[in-house]
Amino acid sequence: xxxxxxxxxxxxxxxxxxxxxxxxxxxxxxxxxxxxxxxxxxxxxxxxxxxxxxxxxxxxxxxxxxxxxxxxxxxxxxxxxxxxxxxxxxxxxxxxxxxxxxxxxxxxxxxxxxxxxxxxxxxxxxxxxxxxxxxxxxxxxxxxxxxxxxxxxxxxxxxxxxxxxxxxxxxxxxxxxxxxxxxxxxxxxxxxxxxxxxxxxxxxxxxxxxxxxxxxxxxxxxxxxxxxxxxxxxxxxxxxxxxxxxxxxxxxxxxxxxxxxxxxxxxxxxxxxxxxxxxxxxxxxxxxxxxxxxxxxxxxxxxxxxxxxxxxxxxxxxxxxxxxxxxxxxxxxxxxxxxxxxxxxxxxxxxxxxxxxxxxxxxxxxxxxxxxxxxxxxxxxxxxxxxxxxxxxxxxxxxxxxxxxxxxxxxxxxxxxxxxxxxxxxxxxxxxxxxxxxxxxxxxxxxxxxxxxxxxxxxxxxxxxxxxxxxxxxxxxxxxxxxxxxxxxxxxxxxxxxxxxxxxxxxxxxxxxxxxxxxxxxxxxxxxxxxxxxxxxxxxxxxxxxxxxxxxxxxxxxxxxx
Numbered sequence: 001x002x003x004x005x006x007x008x009x010x011x012x013x014x015x016x017x018x019x020x021x022x023x024x025x026x027x028x029x030x031x032x033x034x035x036x037x038x039x040x041x042x043x044x045x046x047x048x049x050x051x052x053x054x055x056x057x058x059x060x061x062x063x064x065x066x067x068x069x070x071x072x073x074x075x076x077x078x079x080x081x082x083x084x085x086x087x088x089x090x091x092x093x094x095x096x097x098x099x100x101x102x103x104x105x106x107x108x109x110x111x112x113x114x115x116x117x118x119x120x121x122x123x124x125x126x127x128x129x130x131x132x133x134x135x136x137x138x139x140x141x142x143x144x145x146x147x148x149x150x151x152x153x154x155x156x157x158x159x160x161x162x163x164x165x166x167x168x169x170x171x172x173x174x175x176x177x178x179x180x181x182x183x184x185x186x187x188x189x190x191x192x193x194x195x196x197x198x199x200x201x202x203x204x205x206x207x208x209x210x211x212x213x214x215x216x217x218x219x220x221x222x223x224x225x226x227x228x229x230x231x232x233x234x235x236x237x238x239x240x241x242x243x244x245x246x247x248x249x250x251x252x253x254x255x256x257x258x259x260x261x262x263x264x265x266x267x268x269x270x271x272x273x274x275x276x277x278x279x280x281x282x283x284x285x286x287x288x289x290x291x292x293x294x295x296x297x298x299x300x301x302x303x304x305x306x307x308x309x310x311x312x313x314x315x316x317x318x319x320x321x322x323x324x325x326x327x328x329x330x331x332x333x334x335x336x337x338x339x340x341x342x343x344x345x346x347x348x349x350x351x352x353x354x355x356x357x358x359x360x361x362x363x364x365x366x367x368x369x370x371x372x373x374x375x376x377x378x379x380x381x382x383x384x385x386x387x388x389x390x391x392x393x394x395x396x397x398x399x400x401x402x403x404x405x406x407x408x409x410x411x412x413x414x415x416x417x418x419x420x421x422x423x424x425x426x427x428x429x430x431x432x433x434x435x436x437x438x439x440x441x442x443x444x445x446x447x448x449x450x451x452x453x454x455x456x457x458x459x460x461x462x463x464x465x466x467x468x469x470x471x472x473x474x475x476x477x478x479x480x481x482x483x484x485x486x487x488x489x490x491x492x493x494x495x496x497x498x499x500x501x502x503x504x505x506x507x508x509x510x511x512x513x514x515x516x517x518x519x520x521x522x523x524x525x526x527x528x529x530x531x532x533x534x535x536x537x538x539x540x541x542x543x544x545x546x547x548x549x550x551x552x553x554x555x556x557x558x559x560x561x562x
Contacts, residue, residue: 031443033523033530036368040360041519047076047356051329052348052509059347060333061306061381062096073309073329073379076359081366082311085376086398092308094381094392095241100300101127101135101234107256107295110139112267118260120297124214125233126254128299129202131245135252136296140168140211142264142289146279147172148201148213153544154186155282159208162286168212168293169205170261173198174221176280178454183427186282191427192456194468194546196221199459202253212252212293216261216272223455229255238385240392241303252295267291306330306381308389310398313365315374315533320560322374322399323532324407324473325361326390326462327354328383332503342505349497349507353518354410355379361408361526371533373405380462383411390465402558406432406472406539408529409463413521414478415513416493421448421479422524426458429547430472431539439527443520448479470551472539474528478517538562 050056050072057065074090084090104120118124128135146158148171175196177185187193194200198215205213219225233255239246256264258272265272268289278284309329315321331347346352362377376399382388394401422445424436440447450457458464463473480490501507532539538555541548555562 031523033443033527034519037360037364037519037522037526039367040363041515041522043076043080043363044353044356044360044518044522045515047359048348048352049509051352051355052346052507054344054346056346058333058335058345059329059331061330061385062304063333065333066306069329070307070309073355073359077309077311077362077377080311080359080362082313082362082377085310085312085378090309090311092310092393092398094306094308094389096304096306096382096385096388097131097239097241098236098302098304099128099131099239100236101297102300104297105295107293109142109264109267109291109293111291112264113269114267116263116267118256121230121234122257123260124254124256124295125230126212126214126252126295126297127233127237128252128297129239129246129249130251131241131301132247132299133301134296134298137168137212137252138294139292140166140294142170142268142291142293143167144265144270144275144287144289145169145171146275146284146286147174147176147195148204149175149195150204150208151195151546153546153549156186158279158284158286159204160285162288164205164208164210166211168214169208169210170264170289171201171205171213171215172221172276172279173215173218178221183453188427191453192459194459197456197459198255202250205253206249210250212250212254214253214293215255216258217255218258226257238382238388240388240395264291265289306389308381308393309379311362311377313362313370313375313377315372316370317372319374320403322376322404323371323529324376324378324404324466324471325358325410325529326378326380326407326473327351327358327410328381328389328462329355329379330381330384330389332384335503335505338505345503345505346508348509349414350412350502351383351410352509353413357410357413357522357525360522361529364526365529365533371530372536373533374399375529375533383462387462387465390462394465394469401466401469401471402554402562403560404466404471405532405535405562406474407463407466407532408474408525409461410525411461411475413518414493414497415515416478416482416517417485417489417514418483418516418520419445419478419490420481420483421446422476423448423450423479425450425475425477427453428542429458429545430541431537432472432474435528435531435539436474436476439524439531442527443524445524446479446481448481451480467547468550470547470554472541472551474525476524476528478521
């Protein structure tokens, strides 16, 4: 899953970048970070090429190819000077469950002016997190809960005063101030917060005791059409196995088309637009609709196991304090063939580059003699299936999260030229932003604004599994202002990769890749990691950030004080 797309390989973007480039600026002398990683760049090159080779068949987890991929990564971790990171073992098992819904009933609404019925797929979709063969929601009272947010740090609770036990929450997509052009609102305006993500809304409904949760789809605030919802929520769904089979979650989670939601509200004698306007104001109270909902489906269940690869470089003076470096090794495996018949999604950029990068960083750190704090390097599985490898580690951490200072997550580094600027994904969320700006200054770089902050990219890659448990993680991307070609070249390359190569068989290795930008990336990530590994601070989130409270609680439980 790609985090941000502000640069791409010249070979992939050749046609898009056919304009005459501006003269290349004179090469600056190497920074100390660039000098430190220079001997390790060949490791990143070799690993990117090998991991994206056809015989790895696109690195699909839990397939016959996985052991070969794991053996290769372990061998390279060893060569980089790492020690086994899981109690003397290299691998951490990640047990997963695949649930595929079938035999869906229509969604029936009763208790209003007339009975209503909505068809699965065209008008609603639903799944269950629970590992159970049958899901049945029977005559569950509907409650409109606005945006379904409970944010104590902002004084906002859409569930205040309502008992949701046995009831179904009807929830608006995104968060209350999504339509603002600026990022100055209580919920950061145009920038999506975690409260706007569907994952949060379903989690919060479960915490409130709801029987089910249904999000009202609206294309503009969702930032994608119903076709994306339909394709994503039909077919197999993947989750981390839990001892309780996720029976603490809602019975069902789903989405409904906006016209269907409008019909339901009208049947209750209410108006969706009026309720939406009320829900955007602080102090909104949930509204029982006086209607009941019924629907159901069966679940085909398949359990399997994949693996994270974990290595460690022990700290020299504070070995019980940890800095994480993460990147996902998995990709899509065999996929839809292209015009040439190629059906292997090799995932060279996404994310062979990331695994090669963290291994090169391990090598550079080992050659530097290690750091004060321990450095943990994790090649994660099942990112493409919903961040499951990182989610499992975060649920079952090998190293305590309240002893984890922070870290660096690398997801999809795009070949291409050097740039003048970098953007921190997620905006100004934590003390890491201050370190980021210091590192940019040292490297002679500028800070760029994150593109499309309304799409919530911060919540769609592996660092998020750690962040939502309080651990701040660096995730940054090259800006679009290329040294050679300026913004025109950078933006054209971004568009070329996104439209034609992302999650496609053409995301392949090329001997013609331009490694100047990748080397620049590696140097910046090296410096960011070293700031944490040799520093003595414990970064925290900004005071009003959604993850501040959990970090404070985690630190308070740590006798050493984080």
